[in-house]
Amino acid sequence: MMTRNTTSAVLLLSCQDQKGLVAATSDFIYRNDGNIVHADQHVDAEAGLFLQRIEWELEGFRIDRDELADAFRPIAEKFRMQWELHFSDNVPRVAILVSKLEHCLSDLLLRQRMGEYEAEVPLVISNHPDLQQFVEPFGPEYHFFPITKEMKAEQERKQIELLEARGIDLVVLARYMQILSGQFVRHFPNRIINIHHSFLPAFPGGRPYHQAHERGVKIIGATSHYATEELDQGPIIEQDVVRVSHRDSVQDLIRKGKDLEKVVLARAVSLHLSHRILVYGNKTVVFD
């Protein structure tokens, strides 16, 4: 990946595969004196789908950023594209949902502190009060929403309100041990990232390390994915694995798995925040 200090524009687009697509977007940028710093594309031959990410510097570009979307629209319409336009200096706002296990939460907070990704984290939500003291020195508000079966719908409604009020762009489930309702998930389409502590589709649902130990696997994994209404079935963003053996107890799997979960979640969040993921069907294209 390139790192330049000037602001850039990022186009993420997909449409039916057809001739002239690469030429059309690259010509649009060239005619307006843009300097492309990253371009990647993918054709899904089976689905007949073209997907592209293209990023160019705004410095010296002849179209003002406020008019850029309007200027590109005719091309998008001609090819019937689905498209998003982002600017690299727009700092996204992230909320982290967590229960009692702190490793993913603390990892994300520390990475943000060290500047590993450009984002604000104004808000942490939990169904337990335990991590409040830990979180607050890092800056975010900590909101405790106890969840019982009876109050779940009501609490979710309040959570959505709070997320909206804080202008949250991305919700990260950092080992949040509550199943979100369809209503919640639909509210943030492709904007909720979950970490599941197994190598999906192996061991979905609860206690995956116990399941893995029971089955006697020689490798365990972790999976970050967009949350969808079906539990642990959303589009996979990133996975990683680590070798285990008969010597490893369930506790060892949990300990080794934590290191996986942290890294796999952090990569997914970073890819999302730099607009490198396109979802189509139940899959992702990751332009890394």
Add this chain to the structure above:
Amino acid sequence: MMTRNTTSAVLLLSCQDQKGLVAATSDFIYRNDGNIVHADQHVDAEAGLFLQRIEWELEGFRIDRDELADAFRPIAEKFRMQWELHFSDNVPRVAILVSKLEHCLSDLLLRQRMGEYEAEVPLVISNHPDLQQFVEPFGPEYHFFPITKEMKAEQERKQIELLEARGIDLVVLARYMQILSGQFVRHFPNRIINIHHSFLPAFPGGRPYHQAHERGVKIIGATSHYATEELDQGPIIEQDVVRVSHRDSVQDLIRKGKDLEKVVLARAVSLHLSHRILVYGNKTVVFD
């Protein structure tokens, strides 16, 4: 692992965990002037089970190899051990079952040719005639058993006869695309090794690479395991994985997977042939 040129004895044993086990076996070897070259043990605390592999040189050992089993029996009975005794100069006999895909077969034949493991491979069995010409220059007999639904039971009976007649110790399913009957499997308990082309328990059954592509996973795997009556459910011996991306078509997964399958199967065969695997419940302990 140690490699010495003298003959050694290998004890593989398991029993209820209790005090004095390590002392009993090591004292037995020491009293008789044996030199231990490898010793490894495992305690499954949950199951209360003790498992051990111990290997010592026969040179200078006071008990003759023919009397060794009898000499050890009192210790085994005292602790109610399940045990096996092997000698390193006994060359095991392997049969390979294959269908049309040759990569695992050719890999095993080449490794044997290069002396990577001590074994004879006198026999290849296939439900297709295709690989006969390829196999024969390497030495093994090639037996073609066409399989149809009607004749399957009869053909399996003949295969078992042939395997028995050739004194086969280990049956390797090197991408053999037939489901073995319970009868066949029971005939060779923990002596049939299969390679499944997925990271089990993900994607059991047919066309795992198609399933993996459909699900959009970012890593694929291969699994070697002992065949049991339930398909793809046997004790896992070894697994490995490789990273894939949206750029990989199903054909790419198949191609990348082949390299995994070869290595994962070869490792399992080599571990089995050097008596490094203990099966208990539906799991393996691998003393590597």
Add this chain to the structure above:
Amino acid sequence: MMTRNTTSAVLLLSCQDQKGLVAATSDFIYRNDGNIVHADQHVDAEAGLFLQRIEWELEGFRIDRDELADAFRPIAEKFRMQWELHFSDNVPRVAILVSKLEHCLSDLLLRQRMGEYEAEVPLVISNHPDLQQFVEPFGPEYHFFPITKEMKAEQERKQIELLEARGIDLVVLARYMQILSGQFVRHFPNRIINIHHSFLPAFPGGRPYHQAHERGVKIIGATSHYATEELDQGPIIEQDVVRVSHRDSVQDLIRKGKDLEKVVLARAVSLHLSHRILVYGNKTVVFD
């Protein structure tokens, strides 16, 4: 990677980074009704260099393949590109140089047999006669060139002649344990691929597994690279590693390393043959 059955053209190009490059090539293809099936680019910001691979189907393309180079030349000259044009139906010719260890050689021959890459292998050259019987059933001629200090220059001259006579496009050093002279190497610039049995730049030169064992590393590797005049210093194409421990003797490292060497060399050969590698300075860009 995409696999389509029609013939395609591949452009590999590099030049000083400047605006309009992506537009110029994609517009050239679009204007002539080409359908792009793969396009990837890289900008080395430090070096100010633009590098691109672009592949499109010839079916329906308005320019005849014989005239394609001439038609593209004005664009190439305008941007002062270094460029190569390849056609996917041109089957490259590969010679394998080997000494006594057969694992890389046999791996390459088997992959070719299985159709893993489109290439002919008409020629195997060795400084030992040992592998002749093994090689010939696979098809290639086997030429034995004994090498002594005195006759080395003369033998290399004859080898070059033979390679030229057989129209060889790529020379693969499959554990060929002779150091090639500068003269030989210069004759095939970026057309000789070597496998070195260490994770370069660690352990260059002789006996890398012994060096690794001596140093007590916990991971060993293998490296495929283009041969240059300086031993083990050429542009790296691919590397891979495997975990080892104190339990592994030098013999174990050699055995584990063989599996690495095979895969790392095969990947490099396959990438080269599908025109996915661009060399610049002492590095490679791999468009995979």
Add this chain to the structure above:
Amino acid sequence: MMTRNTTSAVLLLSCQDQKGLVAATSDFIYRNDGNIVHADQHVDAEAGLFLQRIEWELEGFRIDRDELADAFRPIAEKFRMQWELHFSDNVPRVAILVSKLEHCLSDLLLRQRMGEYEAEVPLVISNHPDLQQFVEPFGPEYHFFPITKEMKAEQERKQIELLEARGIDLVVLARYMQILSGQFVRHFPNRIINIHHSFLPAFPGGRPYHQAHERGVKIIGATSHYATEELDQGPIIEQDVVRVSHRDSVQDLIRKGKDLEKVVLARAVSLHLSHRILVYGNKTVVFD
């Protein structure tokens, strides 16, 4: 690894390989009613060396822990062993030395906070004041020792004094960018763990990520090792790697490398603290 809640004793020993070693120690434990929970050994055939780790529960053991060393001494002397005896309820004291980069430091502090290893961290020493505010909420004292060429010897003397005064068992160099003098290193033999940000022996010394980028490697690594007088030459404890490509700038290597460094250092610290490492010559045996 087993986790039991009772206190256990750990023997780490090495001596010339000879018959009866395993029997002698296991018999010692058995005769005194000890229950072995972990036993592992290694024979370095070349060096003729036997190395062993053995751990047993103290509950029910007939010898009092205060008299255990004396009781074992006759066996140790008979076989001329080098040996250490540890008790699992003895909580080791760790000091962390750091410069400006916080990722390894924060990772260690968080793991300690989460109870991933049993240790106290009473002391952080730095040659910069920057991280004081970050560290103090976690508990340790923060001591700032500015280092210039002139004052280095004097400052090191004071650091040693402070480390002694605080009863430090293990010194961790968590990206401490100062070269320790031989005097310092000799003061804590095999008790200083360093993290080097390359796959040693590749890229020793300064700016390894820049060196790796320059060389065009396809994989980068990190190495934890005991500090010795020769820079980056000490016994390697643990290594790990991650894949990179031409797309990765030096900044990307640094970012990816950080995740490696954290994990590789944490594993080494954890192995040391659970008495699983034996150093011999310039190598380690890791009983994991």
